Amino acid sequence: MAAQILVVEDEIAIQELIALNVRQAGHRPTLAADAEEGLARVQQSLPDLILLDWMLPGMSGIDFLRRLRANGRTQAIPVIMLTARAEEQDKLLGLEHGADDYITKPFSTRELNARIKAVLRRRAPQMTEDRVEFGDLVLDPSTHRISANGADIAVGPTEFKLLHFFMTHPERVYSRTQILDQVWGDHVFIEERTVDVHIRRLRSALNATGHDRLLQTVRGSGYRFTRVA
Numbered sequence: 001m002a003a004q005i006l007v008v009e010d011e012i013a014i015q016e017l018i019a020l021n022v023r024q025a026g027h028r029p030t031l032a033a034d035a036e037e038g039l040a041r042v043q044q045s046l047p048d049l050i051l052l053d054w055m056l057p058g059m060s061g062i063d064f065l066r067r068l069r070a071n072g073r074t075q076a077i078p079v080i081m082l083t084a085r086a087e088e089q090d091k092l093l094g095l096e097h098g099a100d101d102y103i104t105k106p107f108s109t110r111e112l113n114a115r116i117k118a119v120l121r122r123r124a125p126q127m128t129e130d131r132v133e134f135g136d137l138v139l140d141p142s143t144h145r146i147s148a149n150g151a152d153i154a155v156g157p158t159e160f161k162l163l164h165f166f167m168t169h170p171e172r173v174y175s176r177t178q179i180l181d182q183v184w185g186d187h188v189f190i191e192e193r194t195v196d197v198h199i200r201r202l203r204s205a206l207n208a209t210g211h212d213r214l215l216q217t218v219r220g221s222g223y224r225f226t227r228v229a
C-alpha cells in the first residue's frame with residue numbers, strides 16, 4: 001500500500017532525488033524545504049513517515065522532531081533522520097529525541113528504500129504488503145483480498161484500508177479523528193460521520209462469517225478491533 005512520505009530537506013537536488021526514489025518505491029512523497037513548511041504539511045495531512053534532514057535553515061531538524069513528539073496527534077509518526085554528519089554523538093541525539101532510524105549522507109537508493117521499508121514494517125504495518133492473519137480472518141494486501149475460513153469477503157477500497165489498519169492495531173481504542181488521520185490521512189475536510197458509514201459497511205461485509213463482532217464500538221470513544229469478542 002502506498003505510504004505518504006513527507007520529505008523535509010532544504011537542498012533541492014537531494015529533495016528531488018529522494019522524492020524520485022520514494023515514488024519509484026510505490027509511495028507518495030510530499031515535500032517541504034524547511035521545518036516550518038514541514039509542520040504546515042503535517043497539519044494538512046498526517047504522513048505515514050517523515051524523512052527529516054538534520055541541518056535546516058531556521059528551525060533545526062531536532063527541534064522539528066521535538067515538536068512532533070510533544071504533540072499527541074503527531075507523536076507516533078515514524079521519523080528517519082538524514083544527516084551529512086557521521087558523528088556518533090549526533091546519531092545518539094537524534095535517537096534520544098525519538099527518531100526511529102538514521103541515515104548518513106550520502107546514501108544509496110537501495111539503503112534509503114531498505115530503511116523506509118524496515119521502519120514502516122515496524123511502525124506502520126498497515127503500509128506494508130505483509131499478509132495479516134487474525135484467527136481465521138486473513139487479509140492479503142498484495143492481492144487485495146480478504147478471506148475468512150477460506151471464503152472470500154468482498155469489500156470496497158476504504159473498508160479494506162480500515163480493516164487493514166484495525167488488524168495491524170488490535171486491542172486499542174481509536175477515536176474517529178484518529179481513524180481519519182490513520183486511514184484517510186486527512187481529518188480536515190472529512191466529517192467524522194464518514195468513519196461511521198464505512199465502519200457500518202465493513203461490519204456488514206464481515207457479518208456473514210461472524211467477524212463483525214471483532215469490531216467493537218466503544219461508547220463515547222470510538223472503535224476497537226479485538227481478539228476476544
Ligand code: CA
Pocket residue numbers: 009010011053054055056
Ligand atoms: Ca540541510
